[in-house]
């Protein structure tokens with residue numbers, strides 16, 4: 001299919017139960033991606049062997065359990081979201097099949113053809129999050145763009161967000177007059193800064 005057909009969403013991982021299968025370097029990378037965004041996410045990591053770095057990282061999060069065992073389809077019971085990062089392609093395909101049978105969405109790390117969703121590269125500035133995807137073309141460019149945006153977006157944007165929330169809650173009147181006011185006060189953000197302000 002032409003163009004980028006991915007639909008981005010922001011998932012409340014803190015309210016869901018995620019299963020990560022595989023606890024090597026790639027499993028750790030994906031676990032860190034989950035926890036760096038949702039540090040109360042309930043995550044079960046399941047693997048036959050677990051690298052020390054993953055055990056140490058997981059120990060810092062009371063909502064993360066590490067279970068040392070072979071994967072069985074029954075491990076998917078009670079799970080909402082699945083990330084597979086094993087070194088066994090047949091197993092990765094079985095995880096996808098079994099998970100999809102139960103209506104679950106699966107990410108198989110670094111295997112786009114087996115993914116129902118991709119992980120993105122994420123810019124974080126307080127409440128602001130920008131998720132970047134290159135449609136799987138170049139995760140490295142996604143990472144570089146994250147670095148550029150993290151450097152160039154001012155930290156004060158988070159203060160602006162807080163002030164906007166206060167204003168939003170204070171505004172009286174009907175919906176359309178509130179929307180109009182919120183758009184008026186943010187118009188200035190669309191104007192380039194003059195030399196003295198920069």
Ligand SMILES: C[C@@]1(CC(=O)O)C2=NC(=C\c3[nH]c(c(CCC(=O)O)c3CC(=O)O)Cc3[nH]c(c(CC(=O)O)c3CCC(=O)O)/C=C3\N/C(=C\2)[C@@H](CCC(=O)O)[C@]3(C)CC(=O)O)/[C@H]1CCC(=O)O
Nearest residue numbers: 033109110112118119120121133134135136139140142143
């Ligand atoms: C964004 C990020 C999120 C995250 O993982 O947290 C992410 N990959 C990151 C980094 C990264 N991954 C790889 C490299 C090495 C350079 C390279 O190989 O290109 C680097 C870069 C580096 O480390 O410099 C290896 C790699 N990745 C994939 C393949 C397979 C393929 O492309 O066919 C291979 C080859 C494996 C092999 O050769 O065997 C595939 C996927 N990687 C995705 C996400 C999804 C597409 C996202 C998009 O649409 O852009 C997708 C499709 C599925 C998924 O895994 O979700 C994270 C940036 C974190 C950050 O922001 O710091």
Ligand SMILES: NC(=O)c1ccc[n+]([C@@H]2O[C@H](COP(=O)([O-])OP(=O)(O)OC[C@H]3O[C@@H](n4cnc5c(N)ncnc54)[C@H](O)[C@@H]3O)[C@@H](O)[C@H]2O)c1
Nearest residue numbers: 022023024025026027047048049069070071085086087110
């Ligand atoms: N390490 C990298 O930098 C890298 C880069 C790109 C792609 N990959 C690919 O990503 C995959 C994972 O990489 P890795 O380095 O983390 O691999 P790894 O071999 O270090 O870890 C694989 C994990 O899968 C688990 N596993 C295997 N079979 C299992 C089963 N039946 N039940 C439960 N757990 C099982 C293992 O116990 C282990 O924890 C590999 O396919 C690799 O080719 C790795």
